[in-house]
Amino acid sequence: MPRLTPAAEQERRDRIINAALDCFAERGVHATTMQDICRRSGLSPGAVYCWFPGKETIIEAVARQRHQHERELLDTALHAADSRTALHAFFDAYFDWLADPAEQHRRRVSVLVWAESLVDDRLRSIVGDGIAQRTLALDAIRSGQAAGTVTRHADADAITRLALALIQGFILQQAWEPEVDIEGYRRALDLVIDALTPRQAD
Amino acid sequence: MPRLTPAAEQERRDRIINAALDCFAERGVHATTMQDICRRSGLSPGAVYCWFPGKETIIEAVARQRHQHERELLDTALHAADSRTALHAFFDAYFDWLADPAEQHRRRVSVLVWAESLVDDRLRSIVGDGIAQRTLALDAIRSGQAAGTVTRHADADAITRLALALIQGFILQQAWEPEVDIEGYRRALDLVIDALTPRQAD
Amino acid sequence: MPRLTPAAEQERRDRIINAALDCFAERGVHATTMQDICRRSGLSPGAVYCWFPGKETIIEAVARQRHQHERELLDTALHAADSRTALHAFFDAYFDWLADPAEQHRRRVSVLVWAESLVDDRLRSIVGDGIAQRTLALDAIRSGQAAGTVTRHADADAITRLALALIQGFILQQAWEPEVDIEGYRRALDLVIDALTPRQAD
Amino acid sequence: MPRLTPAAEQERRDRIINAALDCFAERGVHATTMQDICRRSGLSPGAVYCWFPGKETIIEAVARQRHQHERELLDTALHAADSRTALHAFFDAYFDWLADPAEQHRRRVSVLVWAESLVDDRLRSIVGDGIAQRTLALDAIRSGQAAGTVTRHADADAITRLALALIQGFILQQAWEPEVDIEGYRRALDLVIDALTPRQAD
DNA sequence: GATGAATGAGACTTCATTCAT
DNA sequence: AATGAATGAAGTCTCATTCAT
Numbered sequence: 001m002p003r004l005t006p007a008a009e010q011e012r013r014d015r016i017i018n019a020a021l022d023c024f025a026e027r028g029v030h031a032t033t034m035q036d037i038c039r040r041s042g043l044s045p046g047a048v049y050c051w052f053p054g055k056e057t058i059i060e061a062v063a064r065q066r067h068q069h070e071r072e073l074l075d076t077a078l079h080a081a082d083s084r085t086a087l088h089a090f091f092d093a094y095f096d097w098l099a100d101p102a103e104q105h106r107r108r109v110s111v112l113v114w115a116e117s118l119v120d121d122r123l124r125s126i127v128g129d130g131i132a133q134r135t136l137a138l139d140a141i142r143s144g145q146a147a148g149t150v151t152r153h154a155d156a157d158a159i160t161r162l163a164l165a166l167i168q169g170f171i172l173q174q175a176w177e178p179e180v181d182i183e184g185y186r187r188a189l190d191l192v193i194d195a196l197t198p199r200q201a202d
Numbered sequence: 203m204p205r206l207t208p209a210a211e212q213e214r215r216d217r218i219i220n221a222a223l224d225c226f227a228e229r230g231v232h233a234t235t236m237q238d239i240c241r242r243s244g245l246s247p248g249a250v251y252c253w254f255p256g257k258e259t260i261i262e263a264v265a266r267q268r269h270q271h272e273r274e275l276l277d278t279a280l281h282a283a284d285s286r287t288a289l290h291a292f293f294d295a296y297f298d299w300l301a302d303p304a305e306q307h308r309r310r311v312s313v314l315v316w317a318e319s320l321v322d323d324r325l326r327s328i329v330g331d332g333i334a335q336r337t338l339a340l341d342a343i344r345s346g347q348a349a350g351t352v353t354r355h356a357d358a359d360a361i362t363r364l365a366l367a368l369i370q371g372f373i374l375q376q377a378w379e380p381e382v383d384i385e386g387y388r389r390a391l392d393l394v395i396d397a398l399t400p401r402q403a404d
Numbered sequence: 405m406p407r408l409t410p411a412a413e414q415e416r417r418d419r420i421i422n423a424a425l426d427c428f429a430e431r432g433v434h435a436t437t438m439q440d441i442c443r444r445s446g447l448s449p450g451a452v453y454c455w456f457p458g459k460e461t462i463i464e465a466v467a468r469q470r471h472q473h474e475r476e477l478l479d480t481a482l483h484a485a486d487s488r489t490a491l492h493a494f495f496d497a498y499f500d501w502l503a504d505p506a507e508q509h510r511r512r513v514s515v516l517v518w519a520e521s522l523v524d525d526r527l528r529s530i531v532g533d534g535i536a537q538r539t540l541a542l543d544a545i546r547s548g549q550a551a552g553t554v555t556r557h558a559d560a561d562a563i564t565r566l567a568l569a570l571i572q573g574f575i576l577q578q579a580w581e582p583e584v585d586i587e588g589y590r591r592a593l594d595l596v597i598d599a600l601t602p603r604q605a606d
Numbered sequence: 607m608p609r610l611t612p613a614a615e616q617e618r619r620d621r622i623i624n625a626a627l628d629c630f631a632e633r634g635v636h637a638t639t640m641q642d643i644c645r646r647s648g649l650s651p652g653a654v655y656c657w658f659p660g661k662e663t664i665i666e667a668v669a670r671q672r673h674q675h676e677r678e679l680l681d682t683a684l685h686a687a688d689s690r691t692a693l694h695a696f697f698d699a700y701f702d703w704l705a706d707p708a709e710q711h712r713r714r715v716s717v718l719v720w721a722e723s724l725v726d727d728r729l730r731s732i733v734g735d736g737i738a739q740r741t742l743a744l745d746a747i748r749s750g751q752a753a754g755t756v757t758r759h760a761d762a763d764a765i766t767r768l769a770l771a772l773i774q775g776f777i778l779q780q781a782w783e784p785e786v787d788i789e790g791y792r793r794a795l796d797l798v799i800d801a802l803t804p805r806q807a808d
Numbered sequence: 809g810a811t812g813a814a815t816g817a818g819a820c821t822t823c824a825t826t827c828a829t
Numbered sequence: 830a831a832t833g834a835a836t837g838a839a840g841t842c843t844c845a846t847t848c849a850t
Contacts, residue, residue: 028321115317119230154390169367188356195397432725519721523634573771599801
């Protein structure tokens with residue numbers, strides 16, 4: 001029983017997480033059995049339980065993986081010079097990602113996780129961490145408001161919520177209708193962003 | 203025990219649906235057992251199965267009930283004279299409803315149903331019917347665009363999607379954080395609506 | 405709540421028995437629910453339980469009804485003058501009955517009852533009563549042997565069993581294959597009867 | 607716990623089939639619960655469901671096992687040189703088997719299966735396969751008729767049916783009365799066989 | 809580290825029977 | 830006598846998890 005290298009360990013874990021992700025995307029979290037995950041990952045139940053203590057933990061790992069890219073996008077965007085640019089850059093990067101066909105099927109799982117998180121405390125804190133990144137944007141919005149590049153007619157908190165809603169709502173609609181016209185949505189989105197980031201003080 | 207009146211039948215069904223709704227809101231759809239629903243409704247398993255052929259059907263009935271009020275709100279709003287008024291009226295009515303504390307707990311179930319609908323065909327068509335009402339608003343938006351009361355810088359379809367996203371995204375955030383500042387969000391929302399419905403032709 | 409006349413009572417009971425018989429013939433005894441019997445008889449569960457204390461009792465009544473005609477056939481046959489005539493008469497009458505298309509579907513229930521009787525004591529005694537009529541024929545066979553009209557090369561008991569087997573086996577085969585050639589079987593049967601009832605002492 | 611050898615697999619299956627057979631013989635097919643089969647086989651429900659997808663399939667396996675020996679007896683008998691010898695050999699072998707006390711209790715299950723097959727399509731085809739072996743004997747009977755070793759006064763088909771009835775009828779009677787005099791029955795049977803297989807052309 | 813047969817609690821559902829009306 | 834909604838014990842089966850090999 002030779003101990004696996006860390007890289008090999010990670011490979012096992014990723015294999016399981018991706019198998020679970022695919023299964024979840026196809027039949028949902030609850031309809032997916034551990035056997036499904038075993039079959040899809042090519043591992044035996046015993047092997048899977050070597051790397052995860054239970055189904056719950058696998059779901060959590062999947063949830064974490066789902067939020068990882070969103071975090072990176074936000075991080076990047078927040079480094080922009082001014083708020084207006086940041087907002088545009090963030091939405092641009094985010095919707096480029098949403099337009100990626102390879103990710104669309106798997107992103108259904110994000111919605112499943114949102115729902116699950118309403119009912120599962122551990123998952124709630126994971127999803128909460130992701131959502132909490134909204135607060136990272138708060139300062140940027142506030143300084144934008146101070147500098148006059150973001151409207152002062154609305155609360156910074158509300159603005160971030162609204163921005164988040166525009167993303168989450170779209171993700172939901174895209175999950176229901178994968179063929180949704182993303183470019184049209186982006187154009188409408190630009191109007192909103194422009195309204196929130198006036199060229200001249202309003 | 204002579205035949206129940208149609209009203210009494212409906213009362214039974216509603217009792218079951220509401221019991222299920224409460225259970226779902228508390229522990230989620232899958233963690234809720236038929237026994238839970240029986241206990242909460244005060245009926246025996248046999249009695250529940252008198253009125254619903256199975257758990258699946260109860261979930262569907264709950265889903266349908268969830269969409270009912272939204273439909274009514276939209277219906278009402280669409281009778282407004284012009285697009286701008288309609289849009290404002292619709293959001294006003296909708297967010298009045300979202301502000302109702304009595305409904306907030308149960309509305310978590312809407313999110314659960316959204317997720318479930320990605321994975322369950324029958325539910326998908328029920329949710330789809332609800333979402334499809336967005337298309338009812340399309341004509342109103344289009345005539346608004348013709349009349350110059352709605353911006354022509356974005357596609358009518360995209361505008362309705364965006365409006366829907368602003369609601370769905372908020373529902374999601376409210377489900378996660380019941381104490382979210384709804385009034386602040388409404389004010390930010392007004393900016394968006396104003397941007398979409400210019401006072402003078404743009 | 406006027407008490408029914410005895411005739412009306414019997415009508416109710418027969419209605420239930422026949423409904424049960426039809427259901428049993430179609431789906432078997434166990435797959436038939438009391439609801440099935442209610443539907444088919446046009447009575448409510450309460451009404452059925454007025455006339456029978458339970459499903460068990462209905463099955464027993466059906467079993468009794470099944471054996472009634474056989475008993476009559478045997479009774480008649482046993483009144484014949486001599487054994488050889490009696491045997492021929494009995495088989496003739498019995499197979500005339502078996503040839504009646506109206507009875508064939510319902511006779512499947514006889515086989516179901518045979519099986520059930522192996523496992524249900526009350527039913528066993530009912531079926532046993534029917535089978536025991538075989539012993540009524542024993543004396544006739546014995547006196548036939550004494551008179552030289554029935555072979556002495558076999559035990560009277562065995563002869564009655566064999567005769568019974570020829571009927572029961574056919575009933576079974578007819579239940580499986582309703583289109584079985586009954587006339588051919590009767591001709592072969594004649595050979596057997598002839599062998600058992602020699603024209604001259606053997 | 608590495609993969610079971612095919613032999614070990616078969617052992618599991620047989621253990622379950624035999625446990626079911628014993629239970630069926632005691633209380634009937636429907637009164638036997640999966641728990642009964644589990645207890646008797648010494649396996650847990652999960653283990654049983656590893657090897658059979660459901661109760662239905664276990665019943666079918668039991669039915670198949672019941673017909674297996676009959677098939678072998680018939681096969682053997684059909685290899686005899688001439689029809690008369692074959693018929694005698696077949697009945698001899700068959701009734702030797704019927705006389706085996708070890709088998710008598712379990713053979714009650716054959717009757718249960720006959721009944722069930724009237725009402726369950728899958729079972730019908732299994733039992734049908736067993737019964738259909740009667741047709742294998744048809745050719746032997748026909749050539750016997752051509753050679754003058756089997757009576758021409760009856761149809762070959764009817765003769766095989768009659769022979770089958772003599773067995774099935776006895777099985778039924780033995781199921782009801784285990785102490786039935788099998789030797790007496792065999793002597794009476796010899797008379798019948800002699801009648802069907804005349805020493806000189808008739 | 810890995811295997812996969814086995815475990816067993818518990819889920820959904822059925823259905824013979826009852827009883828208030 | 831009859832109705833039919835309601836009861837609830839019991840049945841079949843699933844599936845996350847374990848552990849001997």
